[in-house]
Amino acid sequence: MIKNALISVSDKTGVVEFAKSLADLGVTIYSTGGTFRAIADAGVAVHQVEELTQFPEMMDGRVKTLHPMVHGGILAVRDNAEHVKAMNDHGIQPLDLVVVNLYPFRETIAKLNVALEEAIENIDIGGPTMVRSAAKNNAYVGIVVNPERYDEVIARLKADGDLGREFRFALAKEAFAHTAAYDTAIANYFSEQLGQTPFPPEYLQAYEKVTDLRYGENPHQKAAFYKEIGAATGMGAMKQLHGKDLSYNNIVDMEAAWNMVWEFEEPAACIIKHTNPCGAATGATLQEAYVKAYEADSVSAFGGIVALNRDVDEATATEMSKLFLEVIMAPKFSAKALTILEAKKNIRLIELEKPASDQVVVKKVSGGLLVQTEDDLQEDETSYTVVTKVQPTEEQWQALRFAWKLVKHVKSNAILIAKDNQTLGVGAGQMNRVGAAKIALEEAGENAQGAVLASDAFFPFGDTVATAATHGITAIIQPGGSIRDEESIAKADEAGIAMIFTHVRHFKH
């Protein structure tokens, strides 16, 4: 039986209707300042919490509900004689339903240049205290932290006159998750102020479920997708405009595709299979970039994930509509592009913001977590060295730059062949480097003649350069740093290949 409810909410969405329904069910409502006014102004019967505490709200609202008359009323075990006696002795009213959501701390720190004082003033104390009291005493008290629960609460009260033990327990779990996520945001903000990010002594993150997924990487694996609470960019902030539900593998590939395509400032298109590019290209227009990316490997492009770094126009949409694609992601789709692509039932269309920089990459391992900064080093070409007798031509430099930007997104060991801002062959995830080169060169075929080769890490032996030479590769970019670099340099000199050492490695596991 719910006799008394305490409502104290910052997010007042739906609270007036909710309070009205409670009042109609005969519940006596107590409220704090702003919530009281919102409810009272709507003509709903409500009491000020000061009636319980006999204390005014004070210290800029820092102290309003932190009082034994409130917490005794929430925490008392209703069938414990001592607790009941304490309530009677002190005139404490039982509070059977607590409805609280907290000061907008996350929203406050998301604002530009927010002062520490303002952030601190938005740390809720009384709210979480009531939430935790009520959640602890869920055997008797209902705790509601999410306005989305209001309807169900009312429906249950109307149907059964009570919330029921199981539902109260579920609400309590939601409440503890709510305060944990809230404290996580505060702890991370403090870490940031202390300069402890991105590797604070405790690694705390809070995620909320977006959806259950049909299955995981394989049909026998279960999966769900979670987003960072308050995510403004990245996969957690994507907008799906069309198509069936995304799969686990779709999202993994989308992440790879999206990071890859934003390597380029000019119009670019990347087509991804299993996180590696089967085709990537830039062009004067988006349409040109897409067609080149498609033609790079038109066999593998089937069922691919396409990422584009420009708004999709009619011409590009028309080209893409000719092929079965799993996902197309872009900053925006024009109305005409949408009409063309929406005619294809199965394609998923995703709008997404450009990726944010300064992200960390996190990998779960058993019993732990690996955290690293992104592989987003701004490389300075002046620190590259040409190690061969032959210098690259301007055209080769351009092709090498293009290939180097992409090879870092290919699973190691990675070799990528390119020409004219278009990939021609990709060898990904091989256990030895010459094996990756053979795959990439074979895929490039005749087109390897006059093309360039990029390698994500150094050549341990001269065999990769020798293989590249037999296929007509004219320039190579790689980190260098092997004890047998001289072997590779000699092979390059023999074949008249220009070779650059970047002194930067781009492993990707």
Ligand SMILES: NC(=O)c1ncn([C@@H]2O[C@H](COP(=O)(O)O)[C@@H](O)[C@H]2O)c1NC=O
């Ligand atoms: N200080 C307290 O005792 C206290 N009690 C409740 N609050 C918060 O005050 C907010 C509601 O305030 P109002 O009803 O005045 O708009 C809620 O987010 C609630 O979590 C408090 N504020 C901060 O700690």
